[in-house]
Amino acid sequence: xxxxxxxxxxxxxxxxxxxxxxxxxxxxxxxxxxxxxxxxxxxxxxxxxxxxxxxxxxxxxxxxxxxxxxxxxxxxxxxxxxxxxxxxxxxxxxxxxxxxxxxxxxxxxxxxxxxxxxxxxxxxxxxxxxxxxxxxxxxxxxxxxxxxxxxxxxxxxxxxxxxxxxxxxxxxxxxxxxxxxxxxxxxxxxxxxxxxxxxxxxxxxxxxxxxxxxxxxxxxxxxxxxxxxxxxxxxxxxxxxxxxxxxxxxxxxxxxxxxxxxxxxxxxxxxxxxxxxxxxxxxxxxxxxxxxxxxxxxxxxxxxxxxxxxxxxxxxxxxxxxx
Amino acid sequence: xxxxxxxxxxxxxxxxxxxxxxxxxxxxxxxxxxxxxxxxxxxxxxxxxxxxxxxxxxxxxxxxxxxxxxxxxxxxxxxxxxxxxxxxxxxxxxxxxxxxxxxxxxxxxxxxxxxxxxxxxxxxxxxxxxxxxxxxxxxxxxxxxxxxxxxxxxxxxxxxxxxxxxxxxxxxxxxxxxxxxxxxxxxxxxxxxxxxxxxxxxxxxxxxxxxxxxxxxxxxxxxxxxxxxxxxxxxxxxxxxxxxxxx
Numbered sequence: 001x002x003x004x005x006x007x008x009x010x011x012x013x014x015x016x017x018x019x020x021x022x023x024x025x026x027x028x029x030x031x032x033x034x035x036x037x038x039x040x041x042x043x044x045x046x047x048x049x050x051x052x053x054x055x056x057x058x059x060x061x062x063x064x065x066x067x068x069x070x071x072x073x074x075x076x077x078x079x080x081x082x083x084x085x086x087x088x089x090x091x092x093x094x095x096x097x098x099x100x101x102x103x104x105x106x107x108x109x110x111x112x113x114x115x116x117x118x119x120x121x122x123x124x125x126x127x128x129x130x131x132x133x134x135x136x137x138x139x140x141x142x143x144x145x146x147x148x149x150x151x152x153x154x155x156x157x158x159x160x161x162x163x164x165x166x167x168x169x170x171x172x173x174x175x176x177x178x179x180x181x182x183x184x185x186x187x188x189x190x191x192x193x194x195x196x197x198x199x200x201x202x203x204x205x206x207x208x209x210x211x212x213x214x215x216x217x218x219x220x221x222x223x224x225x226x227x228x229x230x231x232x233x234x235x236x237x238x239x240x241x242x243x244x245x246x247x248x249x250x251x252x253x254x255x256x257x258x259x260x261x262x263x264x265x266x267x268x269x270x271x272x273x274x275x276x277x278x279x280x281x282x283x284x285x286x287x288x289x290x291x292x293x294x295x296x297x298x299x300x301x302x303x304x305x306x307x308x309x310x311x312x313x314x315x316x317x318x319x320x321x322x323x
Numbered sequence: 324x325x326x327x328x329x330x331x332x333x334x335x336x337x338x339x340x341x342x343x344x345x346x347x348x349x350x351x352x353x354x355x356x357x358x359x360x361x362x363x364x365x366x367x368x369x370x371x372x373x374x375x376x377x378x379x380x381x382x383x384x385x386x387x388x389x390x391x392x393x394x395x396x397x398x399x400x401x402x403x404x405x406x407x408x409x410x411x412x413x414x415x416x417x418x419x420x421x422x423x424x425x426x427x428x429x430x431x432x433x434x435x436x437x438x439x440x441x442x443x444x445x446x447x448x449x450x451x452x453x454x455x456x457x458x459x460x461x462x463x464x465x466x467x468x469x470x471x472x473x474x475x476x477x478x479x480x481x482x483x484x485x486x487x488x489x490x491x492x493x494x495x496x497x498x499x500x501x502x503x504x505x506x507x508x509x510x511x512x513x514x515x516x517x518x519x520x521x522x523x524x525x526x527x528x529x530x531x532x533x534x535x536x537x538x539x540x541x542x543x544x545x546x547x548x549x550x551x552x553x554x555x556x557x558x559x560x561x562x563x564x565x566x567x568x569x570x
Contacts, residue, residue: 054412056567079414088405092333094340103336106329107413151409 006065007032007159007190008053013062014213015048022048024213025062030192030206032067032158035185037204038194039293045213046194047087050163053192054084067158080108083152087164089144090151093137097128097147100136101154108155122150126180142173149180160184162193166200178203198293207293211301225291228299230266232292233275234259236285243281250278255298264291264299326415330423331430333410334394338431348393348435352386356442359504375446380530381503383436383462384523388469388494391432395473396489398424399480411567421474421560425553428470429463436462448534457533465526468549471556472522478563497523507539522552 008030015023023045030036040046051057053066055075063070069077084090091100098119105115123129126146131139136147145165152160162181166174178200185191193204201207202221209217209224217224237243240261247254247263255262265271268288276283291299338345360375360382367374401407410420440458443450450458476489500514501523507515518524518539525545532538538545 051567056408056411058567076414076416079412082412084409084412086405086408088408090406090409092337092406095336099336103329103333104409104413106325106332107410107415109325109414111325 006030006068007034008036008064008066008192010049010053010064011062013049013052013064014060015045015052015057016060022213023052023059026210026213026215028208028215028218030190032190033185033188034205035182035191035203036193037201037207038192038210039201039207039297040194040210041297044210046210047163048213049210050161050194054082054161055079080155081158082161083155083157083159084161085145085148085152085163085165087167089136089148091136091144091147094135096133096135097123097139097150098132100147101150104151104154118154118156122153126150126153140173141169142176145169145173145177146180149177153184157189159190159192162191162195164194164196167196174200201293209293209297209300211297216300217296221293224293224296228264228291228296230264231268231288231290232295233263233265233268233272234261234285234287234289235263235275235279235283236260237279238282238284243279246280247275255302257294257298260285262295262298264295324419326413326419327423327426329413329415330410330420331427334397334424334427334431337397338394338434344393345435348386348390349438351389352382352435352439355385355504356382356439363504376448376535377506377531378504379443379446379448380534381501381527383439383530384465384501384503384527385498386436386439387432387462387466387526388498388523389490390435391428391466391469392473392476392489392494393486394428394431395424395470395477396483396486398474398477399483399485402481403483411564417564418561420564421478421557424474424560425467425471425557428473429466432466432470433462436466450534454533458530461526461529461533464546464549465530468522468526468552468556471553471560475556475560475563478560497521500524501527502539503527522549525549 006029008028010026010028013023013026013028014021026045026049038046038049048057052059052064053071055071055078058072063072065071066078067081069081071078092103095103101119101122102115105118106112110118120129123132126149128143128146128150131143136144139147148165160181166177169177174197181191181193182203193200195201204221206218206220207224208215217227219227235243237260240256243261244254244256247261252263263271272286272288276286356375356379360378363374398407401410476493500517500521502510502518503523507518507524507528510518525540525548528539529542529545529549532542532545540548
């Protein structure tokens with residue numbers, strides 16, 4: 001593989017669907033051999049960016065290159081060098097594991113003989129040999145995903161695109177899936193993935209946070225967490241709305257999330273005791289922890305990563321009353 | 324060429340696993356042939372035996388039309404479940420995908436239609452090898468035309484719920500206008516005019532010419548029109564596949 005160019009490079013990439021601006025000037029560089037995560041809520045532009053890089057959609061403006069090839073002008077070259085696992089199953093359910101892989105080999109220009117050899121190799125590598133004759137529809141969720149991964153590796157790609165590839169899998173199946181992906185990365189190749197699971201994104205070398213069609217932060221997991229500094233206080237109270245209002249009035253910047261009230265502080269351990277004694281609402285639970293990627297996203301956008309919905313509006317009025 | 328082969332192989336592998344589709348695709352043409360043919364034939368001026376012979380090419384057309392379009396509708400299903408994306412990200416030229424889909428649809432349509440040929444002797448239709456080869460040739464052209472029609476249509480749709488609509492609003496009118504069940508020569512003037520715009524009419528006429536040695540359109544015209552349809556529809560399908568998810 002030529003390591004002289006970036007695996008992915010986009011410049012001012014935009015995409016518009018009639019009235020919706022899905023991507024607004026994305027500048028991104030993913031290095032060859034890197035494991036790169038794209039994180040953002042639904043509707044942030046992840047799938048659109050993914051589709052453009054995978055040559056499935058045309059950008060409205062800007063340019064994008066994958067493994068040095070333009071995704072618009074050199075589509076065949078891009079397609080020859082990439083493997084993709086989609087969020088939805090892209091298998092022919094009535095065909096066997098072997099036939100699914102064999103046919104994909106033919107689609108990638110292999111002769112029947114070469115496709116048979118490649119299918120055997122891939123099944124061996126990913127532990128699918130025992131179920132080679134089984135119809136795809138009769139596989140478990142984890143086995144199906146493994147077959148999807150095998151399908152994406154048939155062309156021996158330089159770069160692997162994974163779009164929410166482990167959605168709906170149990171913890172063991174996810175772990176096994178990522179172990180195989182890591183093996184792929186160890187061979188010096190690139191992985192570009194989107195995920196909803198924070199712990200999956202943490203294993204990436206670098207992460208881009210995307211929101212409303214823009215990259216809002218980019219860095220290693222550590223760098224992103226350091227952006228908000230200190231730590232995070234997580235509060236659950238009897239009346240979160242009232243607690244938020246009180247905190248705002250006293251100079252804090254609380255963010256309401258599904259987990260409770262999130263409060264970023266440079267010295268959370270010092271701030272928490274004072275808060276607990278003065279907060280005019282009964283505290284049910286209080287935690288101090290290191291910032292997570294979810295906290296970073298929440299701090300930067302005021303939105304959660306789960307569904308991308310804005311946090312409930314903060315109250316304009318402070319409700320009176322003591323604890 | 325390898326991409327074309329891959330598309331055809333995929334669809335034929337699928338057909339192999341779907342015997343129900345093969346068997347059920349024979350029911351409708353057999354009903355038309357033996358129930359409608361016998362019933363209408365009894366009161367037709369063409370006579371019972373001759374009427375069944377007359378509509379036989381029409382029934383072949385019916386079988387080819389519905390089987391080809393149904394095979395093409397699997398594209399919509401593939402798009403709906405996400406499988407089409409796996410095909411579209413492969414380094415296969417979009418022309419090869421479109422032509423491959425058209426050819427594989429034609430092959431899938433020809434399988435039940437060829438089974439119907441078994442009934443030729445039963446219907447008292449004996450023909451020489453040359454005439455039989457002529458019929459097969461006409462069937463191949465008809466199958467490719469109908470498959471191209473199905474692929475160009477299916478490539479644009481995102482939901483399989485459109486199939487009953489297409490079946491009732493497009494395919495059945497095309498079939499009834501084609502002269503498959505009656506002689507176009509004796510049809511009202513307005514029907515004759517409409518038939519000129521119906522590719523099924525040319526395809527059935529070509530098959531009828533091979534079987535009964537009688538045609539409504541000149542053979543060269545049928546061949547030219549069907550070739551035009553195939554080229555245009557395949558080009559349209561190629562354009563849709565080239566648009567990927569933007570289609």
